[in-house]
Amino acid sequence: MEAAQEYLKEQNEFDDNDEPSSLPYNSPFRSTRLHIQRSNVCSRAYFVVVMVFFHVYILNVIALLLYVHYNNGPGDLVSGDGGSSAADSDSGKSLPHPAPSSRELHVEDYSQSFSLPRIEGIRVGHVQRVSLVPDKTHEMKTLSLKPLLFEIPGFLSEEECRVVVQLAQLKGLMDSQATASSQEQEESNQPLLSLSTEEVFSLLDLNQDGLLQKQEIVSHSHSQDGTWLSPDNLRQILTGLESCPTGMLTLGDFRHVYDVSQHPGQEKSGKLHSQFKQRSKHTWLFQGPGSHHVLRTLRNRVTSLTRLPSALVELSEPLQVIRYEHGDFSNSHYDSSPSNSETTCAHTRLAGNTSALTEVPCRYLTVLFYLTSVEEGGEVTFPVADNRTYEEQALVQDGVDLTDTQETCSRGNLRIKPTAGTVLLWYNHLSDGRGWMGELDEYSLHGDCPVRRGVKWVANSWINVDPDYQQQARYQRVVAQRHQAKSGMDYQSLSHSDLHQDL
Template sequence: MKMCSYLRNILLLVLLNEIHLHTAHGQLSDDYTGHSNADSDENAFDPHNLLKYYATSQTTKEEEVYVFPPLSRLDPGDVGTIVSVELSPGRWFDRITRAVKPPIFEIPDFLSDEECDHIINSAARNGLGTSQIYGEDNEPDPNTQDIFRVSQQTWLNRNNLGGMFLDNLQNKLSTLLNLSKEIIKGSESMQVVNYLPNGHYHAHLDSTRNTGNKPCCFQSSCPTPPGPECCRICRYATVLYFLNNVDGGGETAFPLADADENTMTRFLEGGNLAHQWRNLSNFCHNSSVVIGPKRGTAIMWYSHLMEAETNYLGEIDDYSYHGGCDVTKGTKWIANNWINAATYNERFVKSIWVD
């Protein structure tokens, strides 16, 4: 980059010298003087035009450089704080703070009954398969016989949900999170998950740690679905929707939310204690934040910190461990919108999900 700047400066000096020499001999062009000269040679060298061309070409190149939009972060206030927000024209919703570390918000009636039914029916038409887990942090504990994740899932995009429905939802998400629509539209497709009795998902992280300097999957050319050996998951925030009322169980739990530093240290060291808080089949209600499934309610939280110096994706927030408690009766439907974001060093790379 320094060499390019050096060569550019040399070229400018040469051009300015040519302008000086031609000016001394009265050879200024019509384009520069603004006067017509019938005796001038149309093919004569005009350094001013060349200089203007150079400057214009540089401006064009600079304008063509893509930069991923910077992030923002909602202030949670204190636990129990309620903020009224207009998420669509004339429609106001309560945003309730459920935790501060990480910021966790509950938004009742975020989706209407009709919107919930539309998502469930779209998922059923698309077909569901066995849910998978991704990343070393989310592997089952070898000390337990429980299956780490028991559910079925599918992915829905514009073709499944319809353009108008998805546009309206993405506009609400952009307003809710105070993030650029470009970030929302460049994020992963919606995931829909169905849990039958005894279905659950033990405490996990939504992102994978930055080991080995792997690129974010949403900015990479890795195969679909990508593997952890190729890229890492970069989900700045999660918006989870409860799509139905569950007859029994099915809560979403955050075992470490607002925990003190000593508790975090003990829990993350591993061993029996770590096994207990991650196993939500047995220890769901030991969690510091437990939110029951209510149709239409959305839960939003941050899985990463935001770098204060750059306003780009920071480190994973270990307070964001969460999971789905066992369904004890009936069935449970949820959907997830994960908001992907770039690090400062990867800010010049576009999402693969946008043109």
């Protein structure tokens, strides 16, 4: 018994004092505790990584949205551009268009920021569907890429064509003024103004002191006549004046300078280049509030087709309607003008540069309406359309000037026969690469072939844009201020109904 008790006592002392004996017993608990701690560390690291990736993803999404917003902008309609997606047009689906507004203009229309979307041509012969009127789609065919030119059959109904022609007849048509040769003046029933050098000098010499100062010449730069002092004439005269030590021109000095200004193209080169000639009758039809509903409808349809901001379209020129009778024509010309420090756009004259030498038309694009079909002749010709390169020398072939449509109309690269209801749209300017209007597109040179049989009625809708974005913005603000100050004033007095009468 005592031996047993002593044995138990030794065992208890061994259990209390021998630490290694406790390790095997406690190791499972400690192992489990260490495992739990490692699992917590991994969970926290995983949570941090997930959160970092989540925040990076959110930041990327926000950055993408900001990029899209600031590149397209609230007024940029490129995303809705029917020509911007070949897939959409090839699929045969009708492209959506913003519904045109028939409301009158409000001040906020002029203060908005906008860009100039362009329809993409894709390739010559490409057809894309556009929705311009309810329950109907039109096919828009690319005729040329240089210039960017489209044809839309059935743009106007037969009734709309008839109404526009009748309104032009009621308004009354005037002879189109253009330069003509002496022989043509004798043949024409409406001879153009012809002045001698001495008579021009006397007209310019306002104070009749026998000397011409710069102010006297510049004061005539806004003349709408254009038959005796063109922008080229004016530029040549001023160049000659600035070369004089006295800064003034005597009659003898002026005679030499004016003779040179009458033939600027021949002075620079020996190439043959005919002066612009035209024979037709035209008038202007206002399209703003109070005008015939057909005219307002056509303006809204042009806004929808071009995807341009409505303010630009509404503040552009009135609709020009032209009648070409047998033998009538127009030589090849540009509808717009190249930007120049010596000129200012006619449509922004309210906020224009008063020191500019002359006003010129600034037309971003042209929409031409065929109002009648023509039995023979009367085509619109683009003599250098889709040439590989543009060279002015190429306009003269075998001693014949291709811009002379009376003689060489059949030799143009592209001719479009008049068909009632068809519309042609082309861009007169290239893009500047930043969403605004760039340089004049030299390939937009075009003219009207002589009418051989029948009568040709067409209408031109020009969209005016100043190449200087800030100048255009200032003009819009001026119009807005005047519109606000004279809210009871007829809108026609704020539009361009009195502009471009003889351009």
